[in-house]
Amino acid sequence: GDSVTQMEGPVTLSEEAFLTINCTYTATGYPSLFWYVQYPGEGLQLLLKATKADDKGSNKGFEATYRKETTSFHLEKGSVQVSDSAVYFCALSEKNTGFQKLVFGTGTRLLVSP
Amino acid sequence: EPEVTQTPSHQVTQMGQEVILRCVPISNHLYFYWYRQILGQKVEFLVSFYNNEISEKSEIFDDQFSVERPDGSNFTLKIRSTKLEDSAMYFCASSEDLNQPQHFGDGTRLSIL
Numbered sequence: 264g265d266s267v268t269q270m271e272g273p274v275t276l277s278e279e280a281f282l283t284i285n286c287t288y289t290a291t292g293y294p295s296l297f298w299y300v301q302y303p304g305e306g307l308q309l310l311l312k313a314t315k316a317d318d319k320g321s322n323k324g325f326e327a328t329y330r331k332e333t334t335s336f337h338l339e340k341g342s343v344q345v346s347d348s349a350v351y352f353c354a355l356s357e358k359n360t361g362f363q364k365l366v367f368g369t370g371t372r373l374l375v376s377p
Numbered sequence: 378e379p380e381v382t383q384t385p386s387h388q389v390t391q392m393g394q395e396v397i398l399r400c401v402p403i404s405n406h407l408y409f410y411w412y413r414q415i416l417g418q419k420v421e422f423l424v425s426f427y428n429n430e431i432s433e434k435s436e437i438f439d440d441q442f443s444v445e446r447p448d449g450s451n452f453t454l455k456i457r458s459t460k461l462e463d464s465a466m467y468f469c470a471s472s473e474d475l476n477q478p479q480h481f482g483d484g485t486r487l488s489i490l
């Protein structure tokens with residue numbers, strides 16, 4: 264079945280450093296791709312999405328580009344803040360028989376220090 | 378901004394007991410979902426629900442599980458006879474349609490003793 268692989272964490276960075284969290288996927292069709300973020304003690308929040316190849320999703324300084332040729336959707340941010348410390352989940356939606364089931368990666372914890 | 382709300386935030390239950398987890402999806406959303414996350418593991422799909430019936434379920438969603446939309450606002454997950462391995466964070470989600478992203482609640486942490 265479809266699957267998502269994320270780099271293992273934690274990723275530890277200093278404030279203002281550049282962030283990359285790698286995500287690759289395996290899918291039989293053409294899924295939509297998402298990044299969700301989970302702040303401590305909270306639920307999953309949609310960070311950004313891309314629905315087709317070469318789409319770039321962006322939000323709050325984060326970006327990710329849907330790369331069909333490398334089956335990747337890496338998350339990047341040019342300058343992280345302490346407030347970005349959270350767990351980041353890459354996910355794809357399977358559109359099987361018309362229903363949108365999300366398949367998640369294992370999550371990558373980001374720790375940003377001042 | 379509208380939110381998905383889940384209650385309770387933490388539920389502690391004795392093994393073998395029934396538990397009901399409650400969710401209020403966003404009001405104009407038509408598709409509803411439950412996911413769970415066992416500590417340290419992936420978020421896993423359990424079930425999707427549309428038009429008052431289950432549209433898809435995973436292998437995890439066995440006969441011990443059921444979902445219901447008892448009225449126009451609530452969406453519940455029932456576990457009939459809880460087991461230790463049901464201990465997890467359970468997330469409810471909803472979406473307006475199949476082309477819109479799912480919005481998640483803050484989750485209910487279920488602890489089975």
